[in-house]
Amino acid sequence: MSTPLTVRVLGAGVSGLAAAHLLAADGHEVELVDERFTTPAVGTALGLFSPAQQVLSRLGVLEEVRSISAAPEVGTLRAADGRILATVPAGNALLVSRSELVRILLDALPDRVTTTRRRIEDVRPLRAGADLLVGADGVHSLTRRSGWPGRPRARSHGLTVLRGTTALEPPEISETWGRGWLFGITPLAGIGTNWFACLPEHRTSSPAEDLAHLRRTIGGHREAIDAVLDAATPQRTLIHGIHTAPPVWPVREDVVLLGDAAHAMAPNLGHGANTALRDALSLSLAVCGNAEVRRALHRYALRRALPGQGWRLGSEAVMRLAMTASTAALRDRVLSGSSARGS
Numbered sequence: 001m002s003t004p005l006t007v008r009v010l011g012a013g014v015s016g017l018a019a020a021h022l023l024a025a026d027g028h029e030v031e032l033v034d035e036r037f038t039t040p041a042v043g044t045a046l047g048l049f050s051p052a053q054q055v056l057s058r059l060g061v062l063e064e065v066r067s068i069s070a071a072p073e074v075g076t077l078r079a080a081d082g083r084i085l086a087t088v089p090a091g092n093a094l095l096v097s098r099s100e101l102v103r104i105l106l107d108a109l110p111d112r113v114t115t116t117r118r119r120i121e122d123v124r125p126l127r128a129g130a131d132l133l134v135g136a137d138g139v140h141s142l143t144r145r146s147g148w149p150g151r152p153r154a155r156s157h158g159l160t161v162l163r164g165t166t167a168l169e170p171p172e173i174s175e176t177w178g179r180g181w182l183f184g185i186t187p188l189a190g191i192g193t194n195w196f197a198c199l200p201e202h203r204t205s206s207p208a209e210d211l212a213h214l215r216r217t218i219g220g221h222r223e224a225i226d227a228v229l230d231a232a233t234p235q236r237t238l239i240h241g242i243h244t245a246p247p248v249w250p251v252r253e254d255v256v257l258l259g260d261a262a263h264a265m266a267p268n269l270g271h272g273a274n275t276a277l278r279d280a281l282s283l284s285l286a287v288c289g290n291a292e293v294r295r296a297l298h299r300y301a302l303r304r305a306l307p308g309q310g311w312r313l314g315s316e317a318v319m320r321l322a323m324t325a326s327t328a329a330l331r332d333r334v335l336s337g338s339s340a341r342g343s
């Protein structure tokens, strides 16, 4: 092991929890800071693929996560009229509630991780006396805004995402691409159905009104979607925009960015949390193998900058394809043609 470092981690989401755990397990002194250490009441699903599962295994929580996950084998991509555009193998993904995943990661934190509940307005005091500051503070990262001044902030894509859970048995596993909207249905173990929708920005102060707008926009296209929308309630619906952050080199001096702080991406390839977990493992391996912090961080950046930005760009391209209104008919023809040729 390298010389023990004093590490501060800002942000106790998936990336910060994993990094704090792995660095503490390597013998470093870790303080984890977040304005809240609570898990959201509505736990919509995250898909975790094999590389992320390997990180969970390192953290000793894979079997617990697996025990509360759904593991579908295949899903379909459909047009608004229900036509199958593509059959998509799930690739051993585990579908787990994000809030349950965060709870498991929190419970598994080694005792030697100190946790501090505080909203941070200035990262300089966090750097004072620390060998390393880990910015795992999400898409609007204060760490990134402070340490990378002049870089553009995260930007909105002018879209609204609604997602929720219902006790309904999932009528199918699918993602439907309409003209300027999408709707997804997956199982969520122990709950029933996880659903998500994306449409052009429309947000009021009332979740009930936002859900009603979604029903007006998307309802009536497909029976499976209508069944889920009928069962959805404002109390079990989360509503937010989509923001992505412009690319940055994720290391500066003794500060490193992880997860959404480094490469916030559109949700369309379902890889934000997967990439965040890989970041955490790479950071701990780089720090473990290098006595000198800045060299270790450089090594981390060389490993992670490209995959992070690759997923960010790929996710944005898929988001544009999924959400197009003007070329939706052409998109559907091309996709259904290529899936027919492949079968």
Ligand SMILES: Cc1cc2nc3c(=O)[nH]c(=O)nc-3n(C[C@H](O)[C@H](O)[C@H](O)COP(=O)(O)OP(=O)(O)OC[C@H]3O[C@@H](n4cnc5c(N)ncnc54)[C@H](O)[C@@H]3O)c2cc1C
Pocket: 010, 011, 012, 013, 014, 015, 016, 033, 034, 035, 036, 045, 046, 047, 048, 098, 118, 119, 120, 121, 136, 137, 138, 139, 141, 142, 161, 163, 196, 258, 259, 260, 261, 267, 269, 270, 271, 272, 273, 274, 275, 276
């Ligand atoms: C609709 C949707 C679906 C998704 N589906 C998937 C999926 O299927 N698979 C997948 O891999 N990913 C998915 N993602 C992405 C995934 O949720 C994120 O990429 C991931 O959770 C990011 O984790 P993080 O730890 O980097 O950041 P966050 O989870 O945002 O955590 C940041 C933490 O920092 C804290 N914080 C921030 N600023 C401060 C401050 N100033 N002071 C104190 N605390 C602070 C916050 O309280 C928070 O706890 C999806 C995202 C969306 C929006």
